[in-house]
Amino acid sequence: MLKILTNPDPILRRKSQPVADVSAKEIQELIPQMMEIMLRKDGVGLAAPQVGKNIRLIVIHLKDETLALINPKIIKKSIVKEWGEEGCLSVPGQYGEVKRCKKITVKYLDAKGKPHQVIAEGLFARVVQHENDHLDGILFIDKARNITEIE
Ligand SMILES: [Zn+2]
Numbered sequence: 001m002l003k004i005l006t007n008p009d010p011i012l013r014r015k016s017q018p019v020a021d022v023s024a025k026e027i028q029e030l031i032p033q034m035m036e037i038m039l040r041k042d043g044v045g046l047a048a049p050q051v052g053k054n055i056r057l058i059v060i061h062l063k064d065e066t067l068a069l070i071n072p073k074i075i076k077k078s079i080v081k082e083w084g085e086e087g088c089l090s091v092p093g094q095y096g097e098v099k100r101c102k103k104i105t106v107k108y109l110d111a112k113g114k115p116h117q118v119i120a121e122g123l124f125a126r127v128v129q130h131e132n133d134h135l136d137g138i139l140f141i142d143k144a145r146n147i148t149e150i151e
Helices: 025-040 122-135
Strands: 045-047 057-062 065-077 081-086 094-101 103-109 115-121 145-149
Touching: 025 045, 025 057, 025 065, 045 122, 057 122, 065 122, 081 122, 094 122, 103 122, 115 122
Parallel strands: none
Antiparallel strands: 045 057, 057 065, 065 103, 081 094, 094 145, 103 115
């Protein structure tokens, strides 16, 4: 069973490496395991470094759909940004407002290695930006205002 690392674990601060082979056994096993832990913890997203793997892989759960994004790359960002509340499974008990692009275009490979390019807006865009930050060692608390602590 995977364990979620919490701040200040140094693994969360490392820059993650691209996945070289999507079909590798390690990746194919990791994706469903990450989805399982994300759903169990009621998360809307989870990045591989949060489970101790410094590789560019994220999973997202929105509107009853789960999605794996491998080697995601945000290739277009809206000029318009908006503030919204965020939390993170790796920063338990803390919430804060983060300014994110309202709309982005993200390129990625799915679990079968097939390339996709999608336009994400609203919460979907926010989650992709939050998880993508994890791949670069960035936590939402680095960018947040009005951080509150909830026991
Ligand atoms: Zn997070």
